[in-house]
Amino acid sequence: MNILLLGSGGREHAFAWKIVASPLCKKLYVAPGNAGTQQIAENAALNINDFDQVASFSLQHDINLIVVGPEEPLVRGIKDYFLSIPDLRHIPVIGPDKLGATLEGSKDFSKNFMLEHGIPTAKSATFVPSQITEAIAYVSQHSLPVVLKADGLAAGKGVLICQSHEEAAREIKSMLVDLKFGQASAKVVVEEFLQGIELSVFVVTDGKSYKILPEAKDYKRIGDGDTGLNTGGMGAVSPVVFATTDFLQKVEDRIIQPTIKGLRKAGMNYSGFIFIGLMNVNGDPYVIEYNVRMGDPETEVVLPRIKSDFVAMLQAVAHETLDQYALEIDEEAAATVVMVAGGYPENYDKGDVISGLEHINKALVFHAGTKRHENGHLLTNGGRVLTVTGKGKSIAEALEYAYAGVEKIQWKNVNYRKDIGKDLLSFNFNQ
Structure with missing residues (x-):
């Protein structure tokens, strides 16, 4: 086809x-x-x-x-x-x-969907510009930290975690009145902060049945140790050590099944991927957000772990025969490291020559912000430039192959995190 x-x-x-x-x-x-x-x-x-x-x-x-x-x-x-x-x-x-x-286009809509269908999520309230006085009063009395989310699409950057009431009051005014994130923040969801550890679960559905794809954990902040500004994603690993069989069963029972039923009840024509951003709170899953497509860079660790024919899966989704598709998952682990332009996620240069890809032999290299010059040179053409994915018998081995690949690739002011997946290598289940 x-x-x-x-x-x-x-x-x-x-x-x-x-x-x-x-x-x-x-x-x-x-x-x-x-x-x-x-x-x-x-x-x-x-x-x-x-x-x-x-x-x-x-x-x-x-x-x-x-x-x-x-x-x-x-x-x-x-x-x-x-x-x-x-x-x-x-x-x-x-x-x-x-x-x-x-479900992704409006945080307020998705919160209401979760409430209607009994899907566990953080408590929240929504405000529009005409309610700025009430919004400031609300966040000024809210437990800390305060989570502020632009209602609409903001390229992954519309979430603020405020550590003080003064910061929360200042930022909600900046979002609602000054439209810090454009029309995306013409409505703001104020949410309670969930203390736990994040991961993402991916589901594909034909609108009737569903298959659960490999889970992943991504790393959003620009700096090692989860410091600095939020980005579109600096790396990811799959599987996730704390996503135990028991935990994933809770995700299926409490979140995935009610979500699929809710889609049908709402009359949605939904045949595709559902990205469920989760917080593991003391072994219980809570939904942080829905996305209506696969994540990036999570896709770069999820797809290499799918052994069965991917186009056959897409066909089954299109023709509502997904229940007949046999999804096969590779037991090997995958880890990806995102290589970004210096200055990202703020100002960065484009057009720098990339070298070293010909030396990669034990990793997959997926291009993001790249273009080919007419003279044949490969050039940077975005903030996130390349993702390098390693596979191995363990997360440690997958990371070893990924970072070995990263170290062979060069361009002016290249940047990447040095600690992707390291927190999972010595994960404490009691933390």
Whole structure:
């Protein structure tokens, strides 16, 4: 079949790598793609939020399946668009409809969904600009720390954890009145702080049945020891040592099953991935957030652990036959380290020459912010530039291979965390 994959990051390169490995894939197009996807598929210079453009390309190239990587086209309603036009309805879109995508597009909507369906989550309250006086009064009396979340999409940067009431009052005004995160913070969710350890569980569903993919733990802050600014993600590991069989059973019983039932009850046309951000609080799972697509860089450790045919899984999602698909998981561990441009997540340079990839032999390299110059040089073209994934019999071995690969790659002012996964190597179950 001919497949169109939308997106340009490390997640999409990992998707592309997995898709082209399937005998079911005749031709893969990636829009807009990057220098990594260009090596294994055909990049297409499309604006993925211009649905007319995506539709025209799909008809011209006899596309049989569309896989949506990032959240924005889903939140904007790409699935609804394709279903609304007779000539396009035959092309399945992997991802939820606009209503389903609101689970990620609006924090307030997702909190209400969790409350309605009895899904464990932190207590919260929501405020809009006209309620600024009440909002300031509320956070000024709130237990510390105070978690503030922009309601809408903010590129992974719309969450603030305030350590004092003064900071919370100042920041909620900055978000609601000054629109610190643009229209995304025209509504703010104030949430209680959950004390625990984070992980993510990934589910694929055809709207009726579901399969649970490998779990992962990612590392959001720029600096070692989880210090500095939040980023889109600096690394990830899978499996997660504290995600015991007992804990994951609780996740399935208390969160995944009620979520799938809730999607159906709400009338959502949801066929795709659900990323469930969790907090493990003394052995009990609480939902921090839903995302309606795979995570990045978590995809770069989850997909290498899937042994069964990935395109067959996507087909099963599209045709509502997922219950018949046999998901096989590799018992080996995977760890990925994200290499970023110096200055990221703030100001950074683009166009620096990347070298050393030809020396990588025991790791997978997924491109994120890269492009190929006409002279053949590989150049940086974003904040997160490359992700290097190692696999091994243990997290320690996977990390060894990942970091051995990272050390062979160079460009001007390259930066990466040196401690990805290290906290799990000596994990204390009593912490």
